[in-house]
Amino acid sequence: xxxxxxxxxxxxxxxxxxxxxxxxxxxxxxxxxxxxxxxxxxxxxxxxxxxxxxxxxxxxxxxxxxxxxxxxxxxxxxxxxxxxxxxxxxxxxxxxxxxxxxxxxxxxxxxxxxxxxxxxxxxxxxxxxxxxxxxxxxxxxxxxxxxxxxxxxxxxxxxxxxxxxxxxxxxxxxxxxxxxxxxxxxxxxxxxxxxxxxxxxxxxxxxxxxxxxxxxxxxxxxxxxxxxxxxxxxxxxxxxxxxxxxxxxxxxxxxxxxxxxxxxxxxxxxxxxxxxxxxxxxxxxxxxxxxxxxxxxxxxxxxxxxxxxxxxxxxxxxxxxxxxxxxxxxxxxxxxxxxxxxxxxxxxxxxxxxxxxxxxxxxxxxxxxxxxxxxxxxxxxxxxxxxxxxxxxxxxxxxxxxxxxxxx
Amino acid sequence: xxxxxxxxxxxxxxxxxxxxxxxxxxxxxxxxxxxxxxxxxxxxxxxxxxxxxxxxxxxxxxxxxxxxxxxxxxxxxxxxxxxxxxxxxxxxxxxxxxxxxxxxxxxxxxxxxxxxxxxxxxxxxxxxxxxxxxxxxxxxxxxxxxxxxxxxxxxxxxxxxxxxxxxxxxxxxxxxxxxxxxxxxxxxxxxxxxxxxxxxxxxxxxxxxxxxxxxxxxxxxxxxxxxxxxxxxxxxxxxxxxxxxxxxxxxxxxxxxxxxx
Numbered sequence: 001x002x003x004x005x006x007x008x009x010x011x012x013x014x015x016x017x018x019x020x021x022x023x024x025x026x027x028x029x030x031x032x033x034x035x036x037x038x039x040x041x042x043x044x045x046x047x048x049x050x051x052x053x054x055x056x057x058x059x060x061x062x063x064x065x066x067x068x069x070x071x072x073x074x075x076x077x078x079x080x081x082x083x084x085x086x087x088x089x090x091x092x093x094x095x096x097x098x099x100x101x102x103x104x105x106x107x108x109x110x111x112x113x114x115x116x117x118x119x120x121x122x123x124x125x126x127x128x129x130x131x132x133x134x135x136x137x138x139x140x141x142x143x144x145x146x147x148x149x150x151x152x153x154x155x156x157x158x159x160x161x162x163x164x165x166x167x168x169x170x171x172x173x174x175x176x177x178x179x180x181x182x183x184x185x186x187x188x189x190x191x192x193x194x195x196x197x198x199x200x201x202x203x204x205x206x207x208x209x210x211x212x213x214x215x216x217x218x219x220x221x222x223x224x225x226x227x228x229x230x231x232x233x234x235x236x237x238x239x240x241x242x243x244x245x246x247x248x249x250x251x252x253x254x255x256x257x258x259x260x261x262x263x264x265x266x267x268x269x270x271x272x273x274x275x276x277x278x279x280x281x282x283x284x285x286x287x288x289x290x291x292x293x294x295x296x297x298x299x300x301x302x303x304x305x306x307x308x309x310x311x312x313x314x315x316x317x318x319x320x321x322x323x324x325x326x327x328x329x330x331x332x333x334x335x336x337x338x339x340x341x342x343x344x345x346x347x348x349x350x351x352x353x354x355x356x357x358x359x360x361x362x363x364x365x366x367x368x369x370x371x372x373x374x375x376x377x378x379x380x381x382x383x384x385x386x387x388x389x390x391x392x393x394x395x396x397x398x399x400x401x402x403x404x405x406x407x408x
Numbered sequence: 409x410x411x412x413x414x415x416x417x418x419x420x421x422x423x424x425x426x427x428x429x430x431x432x433x434x435x436x437x438x439x440x441x442x443x444x445x446x447x448x449x450x451x452x453x454x455x456x457x458x459x460x461x462x463x464x465x466x467x468x469x470x471x472x473x474x475x476x477x478x479x480x481x482x483x484x485x486x487x488x489x490x491x492x493x494x495x496x497x498x499x500x501x502x503x504x505x506x507x508x509x510x511x512x513x514x515x516x517x518x519x520x521x522x523x524x525x526x527x528x529x530x531x532x533x534x535x536x537x538x539x540x541x542x543x544x545x546x547x548x549x550x551x552x553x554x555x556x557x558x559x560x561x562x563x564x565x566x567x568x569x570x571x572x573x574x575x576x577x578x579x580x581x582x583x584x585x586x587x588x589x590x591x592x593x594x595x596x597x598x599x600x601x602x603x604x605x606x607x608x609x610x611x612x613x614x615x616x617x618x619x620x621x622x623x624x625x626x627x628x629x630x631x632x633x634x635x636x637x638x639x640x641x642x643x644x645x646x647x648x649x650x651x652x653x654x655x656x657x658x659x660x661x662x663x664x665x666x667x668x669x
Contacts, residue, residue: 018542097450100463117442122435129431152434164429 017353026345029365031081036187037337038078043184044217045071053173059243065390073381119176126169184213198273199344204262211255218248219329245322249305276351288335297332301325478512499570534562576612594665629657
């Protein structure tokens with residue numbers, strides 16, 4: 001008890017107005033900020049990949065496979081913040097064993113499993129199958145067996161089989177788009193459905209989450225595509241970068257319109273919570289919402305991306321602007337998640353006071369773990385890329401020769 | 409090193425006769441294996457009494473029943489301490505259970521001589537409920553612990569089982585502290601509460617049953633602030649006929665802090 005009081009003492013000094021006793025300490029900390037941020041990147045990267053596959057935007061083709069693998073790497077890490085937050089990772093299997101259909105939170109396991117197993121894994125498998133078979137034949141040692149296992153023994157490379165792969169891949173992408181909407185819309189739903197919290201409770205929440213996910217996913221792919229191309233000493237495909245930046249700009253315009261609509265709607269409704277939410281924004285979230293999310297994370301990149309459209313700029317400068325905008329967008333979207341998750345817990349249900357969030361540094365709910373979780377997907381992506389290289393030169397399958405061989 | 413060649417003849421007999429593409433057949437096998445694994449694991453790991461009564465482990469009720477009981481309940485207290493329970497029953501504390509102040513008493517009921525419940529006598533306990541807080545209802549007795557008989561244990565004036573004060577408060581501010589402090593810095597600071605309210609004497613002893621009066625008409629404020637009112641010259645005047653005739657005065661002027669906000 002004394003420990004708890006000692007721990008809460010510095011927060012109590014920053015409490016403003018009247019709050020209930022159980023509202024001093026926030027229950028959802030930075031780990032729960034990281035979770036929607038990472039799932040947003042998954043959904044965004046996948047939707048970008050589907051642009052090439054379903055809508056046949058040829059310019060973004062160089063990022064297609066990379067986006068799929070990025071989505072997979074981030075999806076593998078997505079549940080880790082939740083497991084770390086809940087503290088009993090060994091119990092996570094129970095949500096699958098005893099599914100509770102009435103609980104939105106308990107359904108996460110199924111939304112996740114569907115997206116991972118049915119959408120991402122299958123699409124990647126169908127897309128890579130001919131390359132996997134090629135690698136299974138051309139590699140030596142244990143790699144040969146690994147690729148054989150990955151091919152599931154399906155080694156048919158006849159034209160018919162490859163045509164089926166392509167069709168199946170497209171079909172899964174078409175299922176995948178609503179699934180990606182479902183995955184991230186679901187995360188928004190978790191917050192939007194909390195009736196008692198006026199900062200969260202909004203039917204627009206899943207939609208706003210989704211569009212900010214698309215924004216963050218495209219920005220992430222600009223960064224990952226740019227960095228990986230530079231490290232491979234290859235020229236950056238500027239047509240691809242320009243297209244990515246255009247999509248980023250359009251997605252941001254949609255995103256900011258939706259958020260403005262939400263804001264105007266709240267202002268017009270002016271329900272009794274409007275005063276405390278006004279205080280929340282002007283006192284506790286001023287830096288993270290007004291300065292970081294709106295000015296640095298939205299208006300500045302929006303302006304710089306729009307300026308590229310208006311003026312003819314040299315490639316080098318355009319690349320720098322795209323990189324800068326993508327980094328700012330990442331910071332902005334992270335603070336969007338912060339403002340939703342942390343902001344929603346900073347005001348009292350009495351609507352008469354504000355509490356304060358004090359982040360740990362070293363604990364399991366702390367800053368260091370969160371930074372590690374944010375960088376872990378990049379490490380996973382590195383391993384996946386080693387196994388399934390997405391580069392055009394790695395997939396130089398002499399298809400005709402293999403097809404000939406298998407038809408013999 | 410093994411150099412495998414994957415020949416169609418290595419496949420299961422009748423593989424080709426299944427009318428699905430090769431890839432789908434293989435994926436289906438993996439999927440079926442996963443589903444069988446899930447069902448098997450579920451059979452082993454799911455507690456046997458789960459879903460028997462609902463979406464929980466029915467046997468959990470027995471394990472909860474087996475937990476030690478800490479609280480005895482007020483009826484157990486009245487068996488031996490009926491005089492205190494009876495006194496409390498007539499007092500403002502009638503809805504406060506004995507164990508709220510004395511702590512869990514199940515072990516005291518079991519062995520009264522061995523286990524004595526706590527009887528807090530320090531000043532710290534009572535303010536847990538009675539410290540001044542703007543969100544509490546106005547009639548609820550609240551004190552400022554810094555100014556209210558400093559260092560004096562509460563029990564020296566208030567018997568906890570019948571906590572009404574030994575003498576009724578003389579000033580309204582003893583209970584209506586927030587109003588008193590607000591009024592003290594307003595233009596109405598010099599006015600007595602009785603200028604606008606009349607409180608029956610019984611209000612001091614039973615504040616919720618005997619409530620003080622409140623002015624209900626514009627003309628009451630007009631008694632001082634009307635154009636023709638007989639009051640000191642520096643008091644602001646309005647023409648009651650033309651000054652916001654559709655509103656009551658206190659819709660814009662909070663009487664305890666009457667400056668327009």
